[in-house]
Amino acid sequence: MEKQRQGKKRHLVVVPAPLQGHLTPMLQLASILHSKGFSITIAHTLFNSPDPSNHPNFQFLPFSDGISHQATDSISSHNIPSLVSTLAANCVSPFRQLLLHFTSENNIACIIYDGFMYFVESVAQQLCLPTLLLRTTSLTNVMAYHYIHRILAQGCLPLQDESVVPELEPLRFKDLPTFNFTNSDVLQNQLNIVQRGIKSSVGVIFNTADCLESQRVDELRQIHQVPIFPIGPFHSMAPDSCSSFLEQDYSCMTWLNEQAPRSVVYVSLGSIVTWEEKELTEMAHGLANSKQRFLWVVRGGRGISVEEWVKSLAEEVREAIEERGCLVRWAPQKEVLAHVAVGGFWSHCGWNSTLESLYEGKPVICQACFGDQRVNSRLVSHVWKVGVEWYCDDVVMDRREVEKAVKTLLADQQMWERAQELKRQLRQAVTQGGSSHEALLHLVDHILSIS
Numbered sequence: 001m002e003k004q005r006q007g008k009k010r011h012l013v014v015v016p017a018p019l020q021g022h023l024t025p026m027l028q029l030a031s032i033l034h035s036k037g038f039s040i041t042i043a044h045t046l047f048n049s050p051d052p053s054n055h056p057n058f059q060f061l062p063f064s065d066g067i068s069h070q071a072t073d074s075i076s077s078h079n080i081p082s083l084v085s086t087l088a089a090n091c092v093s094p095f096r097q098l099l100l101h102f103t104s105e106n107n108i109a110c111i112i113y114d115g116f117m118y119f120v121e122s123v124a125q126q127l128c129l130p131t132l133l134l135r136t137t138s139l140t141n142v143m144a145y146h147y148i149h150r151i152l153a154q155g156c157l158p159l160q161d162e163s164v165v166p167e168l169e170p171l172r173f174k175d176l177p178t179f180n181f182t183n184s185d186v187l188q189n190q191l192n193i194v195q196r197g198i199k200s201s202v203g204v205i206f207n208t209a210d211c212l213e214s215q216r217v218d219e220l221r222q223i224h225q226v227p228i229f230p231i232g233p234f235h236s237m238a239p240d241s242c243s244s245f246l247e248q249d250y251s252c253m254t255w256l257n258e259q260a261p262r263s264v265v266y267v268s269l270g271s272i273v274t275w276e277e278k279e280l281t282e283m284a285h286g287l288a289n290s291k292q293r294f295l296w297v298v299r300g301g302r303g304i305s306v307e308e309w310v311k312s313l314a315e316e317v318r319e320a321i322e323e324r325g326c327l328v329r330w331a332p333q334k335e336v337l338a339h340v341a342v343g344g345f346w347s348h349c350g351w352n353s354t355l356e357s358l359y360e361g362k363p364v365i366c367q368a369c370f371g372d373q374r375v376n377s378r379l380v381s382h383v384w385k386v387g388v389e390w391y392c393d394d395v396v397m398d399r400r401e402v403e404k405a406v407k408t409l410l411a412d413q414q415m416w417e418r419a420q421e422l423k424r425q426l427r428q429a430v431t432q433g434g435s436s437h438e439a440l441l442h443l444v445d446h447i448l449s450i451s
């Protein structure tokens with residue numbers, strides 16, 4: 001076997017999408033494959049580019065994207081679809097030039113690209129290079145796209161129905177990842193992109209584990225007849241891969257060290273969604289009234305700085321923050337979730353945050369906002385039953401609801417125990433003989449077999 005492997009191409013070109021929740025898992029995957037003997041070149045946009053000094057084992061190749069002037073903060077849930085299509089329009093030519101030059105000097109085994117960077121597919125085909133697709137969401141989310149195709153064919157938009165989608169139970173129509181698509185043409189286009197990427201790749205990699213989504217893994221394999229590699233949670237296999245755009249404030253770890261076990265709720269609603277000042281204020285009142293301890297990632301509201309906002313709060317809330325709270329702009333989230341003082345996570349249910357929380361056995365208040373987050377929220381609360389479901393566009397942020405959810409999160413012993421069991425299963429999945437570990441070995445063999 002080893003002999004057969006000798007002489008195989010072991011160089012991978014990896015193309016991440018320039019968003020925090022996408023770059024992080026792609027660089028983690030690259031670290032994992034590097035540890036399996038592959039050399040890695042990261043081909044990336046100038047916009048939101050990764051910091052090469054954090055990844056001395058990789059080579060970095062930037063290509064022009066025409067949007068480098070934009071700041072990270074300008075990204076919101078509403079402009080992600082247009083960012084993705086702008087990248088597709090602007091990057092084909094620079095990426096082709098880069099790849100042409102690079103492949104003339106290097107033997108590439110294959111290209112691994114993020115589904116948002118779908119323009120990579122056509123360039124790779126022109127150069128006869130095989131591709132592997134990385135989807136950074138849950139596999140159930142990708143399955144949901146498959147069913148939206150059917151629902152659209154029956155003319156059932158808009159998808160705000162409370163009833164359950166039979167094939168995706170317990171997901172409801174309103175949980176499907178329609179992602180602010182205002183008309184069915186744009187949505188149809190997005191659906192075609194998702195399907196095409198899967199069909200034209202030599203395999204699809206997911207940051208997930210069998211113990212989370214085994215039924216969906218089998219379904220997706222049957223539908224598309226392509227190899228599927230569920231190898232997550234990536235972060236547990238690539239612990240030293242740092243790809244944060246913002247500086248992580250470690251002072252909160254000192255604060256956590258002073259708190260009692262399971263006494264703190266960690267609050268972080270992702271890298272994309274921003275809040276109105278009045279919503280932040282309701283959150284602050286609810287947290288203060290819960291009388292629980294809290295570590296809160298606050299990046300500011302729309303049009304207001306954190307300092308200005310804290311000053312504007314009622315005196316008793318400011319006192320509560322001082323006595324029982326810790327506010328940071330960006331936390332070392334994985335370390336925070338692993339800390340014994342943290343008893344639960346109030347999250348927007350981005351897929352990375354979801355996996356990081358499950359891996360540490362921390363129950364979740366699920367406050368999904370857009371895209372795949374409703375799917376994840378439903379999985380956490382109704383499939384794995386380790387969370388309390390709460391949708392932000394269904395409910396007005398209300399201090400009494402916040403107080404109730406926080407108290408439930410920290411007090412529900414059964415939910416805590418289910419979270420511990422899932423943590424045990426996830427840890428088993430990534431150790432030798434576990435499902436994710438085995439899937440990784442299959443992926444390595446698969447790459448070597450096509451090169």
Ligand SMILES: O=c1ccn([C@@H]2O[C@H](COP(=O)(O)OP(=O)(O)O[C@H]3O[C@H](CO)[C@@H](O)[C@H](O)[C@H]3O)[C@@H](O)[C@H]2O)c(=O)[nH]1
Pocket residue numbers: 020021022024136137244248268270271272273297329330331332333334349350351352353354356370371372373
């Ligand atoms: O203070 C913080 C807050 C977050 N993080 C990290 O930032 C990442 C955030 O990722 P995720 O939880 O997936 O949230 P988003 O950045 O919002 O992710 C986008 O991309 C994900 C993957 O496709 C989708 O699931 C989400 O819906 C989409 O919003 C995680 O690794 C966190 O550990 C920190 O390091 N510090």
